[in-house]
Amino acid sequence: MSETTSKSSASSPARARSHRHSAEEARREILDSATRFLQESDFRNLTVGEVMEGTTLSRPAFYQYFTDLHDLIISLLRDVETVMHQIASPWIEGEGKPIAALRESIRGVVETCVQHGHIVRAIVEAAPLDERLEQEWQSFMRRWDDAVEARIVAQQQDGLIPFFNAQRIAKALNSLDVNLVVAAFGRHPHDDPSDVLETMYHVWSGTLYGRPPHALTAKNR
Amino acid sequence: MSETTSKSSASSPARARSHRHSAEEARREILDSATRFLQESDFRNLTVGEVMEGTTLSRPAFYQYFTDLHDLIISLLRDVETVMHQIASPWIEGEGKPIAALRESIRGVVETCVQHGHIVRAIVEAAPLDERLEQEWQSFMRRWDDAVEARIVAQQQDGLIPFFNAQRIAKALNSLDVNLVVAAFGRHPHDDPSDVLETMYHVWSGTLYGRPPHALTAKNR
DNA sequence: AATGTGACTGACACCATGTCAGAAACAACG
DNA sequence: CGTTGTTTCTGACATGGTGTCAGTCACATT
Structure with a gap:
């Protein structure tokens, strides 16, 4: 394998393959990607594939943390509630x-x-x-x-x-x-x-x- | 043709096959079917197939009168507006x-x-x-x-x-x-x-x- | 009867979804 | 270090609704 030729060890810009998340890390990463997407677009354009593109994971991984896009939205709802109530x-x-x-x-x-x-x-x-x-x-x-x-x-x-x-x-x-x-x-x-x-x-x-x-x-x- | 035997001329109950509509007739039939469906269920369950089942026509026929389910809803919106405004x-x-x-x-x-x-x-x-x-x-x-x-x-x-x-x-x-x-x-x-x-x-x-x-x-x- | 027109349909390609068997990383133990 | 177990992850597939299109069918006109 080449040492320092084309890519530096772990800080490769987008292709951060070969690294596992803890369950919570991954959840957050997905939620963040979805939130980012919703800043720019609408729910009608939100798709599992799109969300996971903003992520280091692949599309099927989504289903280990959420059953659904709707399920993901429920998580966001929970977050909002805690902020709002007080x-x-x-x-x-x-x-x-x-x-x-x-x-x-x-x-x-x-x-x-x-x-x-x-x-x-x-x-x-x-x-x-x-x-x-x-x-x-x-x-x-x-x-x-x-x-x-x-x-x-x-x-x-x-x-x-x-x-x-x-x-x-x-x-x-x-x-x-x-x-x-x-x-x-x-x-x-x-x-x-x-x-x-x-x-x-x-x-x-x-x-x-x-x-x-x-x-x-x-x-x- | 039989005169008064089993079925009266045009009022056969459900299987009215072999009869073409005018453009307007068909539109109305589809809109009515959709309206009926929405009385009992939600938009999220509405599908082109479902709508056309409540009809004498087949699923593809839908697309001759509407581009979309949303397009159909627009027609319903128009109808409502005329009623409401006065x-x-x-x-x-x-x-x-x-x-x-x-x-x-x-x-x-x-x-x-x-x-x-x-x-x-x-x-x-x-x-x-x-x-x-x-x-x-x-x-x-x-x-x-x-x-x-x-x-x-x-x-x-x-x-x-x-x-x-x-x-x-x-x-x-x-x-x-x-x-x-x-x-x-x-x-x-x-x-x-x-x-x-x-x-x-x-x-x-x-x-x-x-x-x-x-x-x-x-x-x- | 022959022909033209428009209403209609069967069959197809497409796309997002959700699943699953198995691969890949990692930890624990010998 | 191997080996084994566990958890995370993915490639490939089956499903279901959508929209299209070439071609058929009913009917009117002549």
């Missing part, structure tokens, strides 16, 4: 002044979605195509809905929010958020985050607390 | 008292979606999978968004609605409607239409006009 805590947990906390929570959601918007979009688009993923997505959203509903009910009992069917409104508002986020940050170029924040805040506060404060006295005939 | 006219066109008209328009939308919810659901789920369908769907929604935006702007100038970015709010509210309708009437069993109506009305009126009228004085601490 972001929205201010209003959800009832910390500080309700309306200010609401704004703060929405701000957090918008901000993290600027980063993970592509993934959220992929999840939303892929969910209807697979039974299991669909269920995971529904569960994810239900946890969200329940949290919001609980907060609404609590503030209804404090007289801060008028009475109405908290469950349905919670569901409606959350689904609206998903739509806005996907539309705004699901693909390049992104919309202006502060515009999205304003829109969300307007609808949420208008629906829950009444007319948004800053518009109350403006031009109200 | 339904929402009361508020859109500014007829009568704004808030009552809003309620009336929403009522109409909900009502027609009770019938065509399955199709709307199929459209929404299929749209991200095909470039052309995606564009058609976006155009459809944009026409809707523009109409709502125009109405908001008109009523802002009349002092009925406070000033805010009408375009973004219109888009948000419309996307919310789609979500609610698909969730409520996209598959069996359907939700209660009046619940859906209340939810939509609550969010719309809260966002546009301020706190919903009937909750204004109730239990507002």
